[in-house]
Amino acid sequence: MxxxxxxxxxxxxxxxxxxxxxxxxxxxxxxxxxxxxxxxxxxxxxxxxxxxxxxxxxxxxxxxxxxxxxxxxxxxxxxxxxxxxxxYGGFRPFMPDHLPVIGADPRVAGLWHATGHEGAGVGLALGTAELLRDVMTGRPPHSTPSPSRPLAPRSASERRRDRARDAAGGDPVRPGAAEAVTIVVDGEPVTGVRGQSIAGVLLAADRTAWRTTAAGRRPRGIFCGIGVCFDCLVAVGGVRDIRACQRPATDGDLVTTQDETLPETTS
Incomplete structure (x- = not known):
């Protein structure tokens, strides 16, 4: 784009x-x-x-x-x-038959998918949300969801990971105390979970906006979450204009919010 x-x-x-x-x-x-x-x-x-x-x-x-x-x-x-x-560029979730994947995961209880829309996600988002709501709550859906698709066979590394998890009596990748990361945002420590982006850590800590609009100085939150709206820009270690939704949070990161005024209406 x-x-x-x-x-x-x-x-x-x-x-x-x-x-x-x-x-x-x-x-x-x-x-x-x-x-x-x-x-x-x-x-x-x-x-x-x-x-x-x-x-x-x-x-x-x-x-x-x-x-x-x-x-x-x-x-x-x-x-x-x-x-x-x-x-800028971004990823389009893609399935070989060009149809989205909507519904329950056949392998993991409680995991639901709404993906694979390619470039039509913006237009299909509302219908997808309504459809997923219906199938999750047991309502008769307004349209027929796509059939569940068998996922790709597990790789050797995945099988080894699962065996290690079973031997340890639990899931080693489950977030816990050892998985915590702490970043410093505008001088204040904020704790998140390993694997989260900086934006994810901030959002989980109820920091939903860190920029303001030009008129009225109203808080401006992240618009897209995929790095194309540039409303999540921060400085990390003194380096400006880092997209917080794409930068993984690393223990000890020194983050400074860039509270720059933005137009009232942007795309």
């Missing part, structure tokens, strides 16, 4: 080209791009998008950025003069 600076031009409706429809159902693992363009209430323009089966490789794909920009300027030529202030 590319984000421009504020512009005098506005795109009054989300515009996307037909390549997007083909990419949604494609099994091609290679890079695919399609134009998805819209203005935000703050006057910036969001430009996307790309798909590539990259596993968990989070490196920015400059080829994708160039192709997205090239296609967008064909749809809206005025974008050729736009200044891009931010570029």
């Amino acid at each position: 590319l984000v421009t600076t504020r512009m005098p031009h506005r795109v009054f409706h989300k515009v996307y080209d037909a390549d997007y429809v083909g990419a949604v159902g494609s099994d091609d693992a290679a890079l695919q791009t399609s134009s998805v363009i819209e203005s935000t209430a703050g006057g910036t323009v969001l430009v996307g998008s790309s798909r590539r089966q990259a596993g968990f490789d989070a490196a920015l794909d400059l080829d994708a950025v160039r192709e997205i920009a090239r296609k967008a300027t064909r749809v809206f030529p005025f974008l050729a003069d736009a200044a891009v202030m931010r570029v």
Whole structure:
């Protein structure tokens, strides 16, 4: 995704080209791009998008950025003069048949899944939540959930871990006193659990916001939780602009919140 600076031009409706429809159902693992363009209430323009089966490789794909920009300027030529202030990427949870996984896990009691929506998660979130609520509470669902999918066989390392857990009489990865981490936030110690992000530690400690809006100085909380809204920026060890939702909390981290004013309406 590319984000421009504020512009005098506005795109009054989300515009996307037909390549997007083909990419949604494609099994091609290679890079695919399609134009998805819209203005935000703050006057910036969001430009996307790309798909590539990259596993968990989070490196920015400059080829994708160039192709997205090239296609967008064909749809809206005025974008050729736009200044891009931010570029970011993220993961799309993907299933080979392009259908989401919604429902109870067949192996772990009490574990429920709502994932695999690829790029349609924002549009399908409410329906997914209602469906999961119904199946969890025993209500007749408004639509039929996808069938439970058998999960991948356990790896050798997973089997060894399970044997070690059974021999120890418990689950060694269960959070306990030994799993605690303590970070220092604005001079105050905050305790969390190993494996949490800095944002997770803060949220669990009821620190739901650490930035404020430009007008009214109202608290501003994390918007996305996946590192694309940049509302969770903190300084860690003096290094600014760390996305707290993506940075694992490490015992002894010195965290300083960046209480910078933000526009009242952002995307």
